Amino acid sequence: MMIRQEVLSGRSGLLSVVMFGAVLITALGSVSFAEPARSTGAFEDATELSCAEGGPCRVGDQGPGGGIVVYAGASPRRWGRYLEVAPTGWNGGDDPALTWCNRAVSASTRTGLGEGRENTIRLQESCPESQVAEVVLSYAGGGEQDWYVPSRDELRKANRERSRLGMTAHYWSSSINPGSMTSMILNQNFSRPWDPFPSNPAVRGIRVRPMRAFDCTQCG
Numbered sequence: 001m002m003i004r005q006e007v008l009s010g011r012s013g014l015l016s017v018v019m020f021g022a023v024l025i026t027a028l029g030s031v032s033f034a035e036p037a038r039s040t041g042a043f044e045d046a047t048e049l050s051c052a053e054g055g056p057c058r059v060g061d062q063g064p065g066g067g068i069v070v071y072a073g074a075s076p077r078r079w080g081r082y083l084e085v086a087p088t089g090w091n092g093g094d095d096p097a098l099t100w101c102n103r104a105v106s107a108s109t110r111t112g113l114g115e116g117r118e119n120t121i122r123l124q125e126s127c128p129e130s131q132v133a134e135v136v137l138s139y140a141g142g143g144e145q146d147w148y149v150p151s152r153d154e155l156r157k158a159n160r161e162r163s164r165l166g167m168t169a170h171y172w173s174s175s176i177n178p179g180s181m182t183s184m185i186l187n188q189n190f191s192r193p194w195d196p197f198p199s200n201p202a203v204r205g206i207r208v209r210p211m212r213a214f215d216c217t218q219c220g
Contacts, residue, residue: 054218057082060164065142065212068164071113071157079114080213083150085158086141088166095209098135100172100202101127104183110151111175111186114213117148119174123185127202132172136210147210149174152186152197154211162190165209172206173197 049055051069052062061069063084071083100123107126109119124133132149139147150158152175158165167190177184177199184199187206200206 049218051082054216056216056219059161063142063212064214064217065144065147067141067210067212068161070161070165070211071154076215077114079117080215082214082216083113083154083157084212084214085150085161085165086139086147086210090139090141090210091135095167095169095171095207096135097205097207098131098172099205100132100185101130102203103127105130105176105185105202106183107176109174109176111173111178112151112153113157114151114154116151116154116174116211117146117213119151120148123149123174123176132208136208139210141210144212144214146214147212149208150211151175155186155188158209158211159188159190167209169207172208 050061051057052064052066054064057063057069057072059069059072063069063082065084065086067084067086067090069082069084073081075081105123105126107119107122109115109122120133120137124130124137127133136147136149141147150173152173155171155173158167158171162168169191170187170189173186173188175186177186180199183201183203185202186197186199188197
């Protein structure tokens with residue numbers, strides 16, 4: 001309850017006025033009613049920022065990079081809290097079918113959430129001429145410079161939102177099949193999402209869609 005005390009001067013001398021909400025009680029015992037004080041503070045006028053503006057996100061929201069959020073964690077991790085996938089037409093047309101390399105590649109990659117960017121960089125180091133790495137790492141949707149090829153588990157999150165993303169073909173991950181020593185890189189068929197992750201040689205042309213991890217920059 002808002003309380004305001006004022007001292008007024010008049011013919012009868014000083015008069016103490018105390019406001020309790022909309023009720024005025026004077027020192028002389030009289031009671032009157034008045035409009036409650038109105039606040040115009042910024043706090044009351046503030047509105048929650050959208051996901052794209054740096055506020056909290058939910059799956060299906062547009063992310064800061066202009067993509068679609070496919071994962072929203074309950075709390076931040078070392079790599080961030082959210083995953084967004086580049087929108088349809090990110091490359092000016094259909095998702096391109098590219099090769100990871102024109103030869104066998106060997107790199108230490110992982111399959112979990114938050115591992116895609118490091119995987120992509122390691123595969124590029126193993127094959128500097130990589131088509132996949134060149135196209136994805138140079139993508140700057142929304143002015144963001146941290147796009148990458150999703151890891152196996154990150155690709156699985158994208159697969160769950162395939163209808164939102166318009167993805168219906170085989171897509172590369174950045175995870176080498178743990179059971180293979182070189183070249184065999186995991187991918188998933190978004191047209192048959194129940195299929196296990198197959199692996200293919202790096203020389204095969206398979207579609208790719210960038211992803212990025214990020215955190216809530218304007219959360220309290």
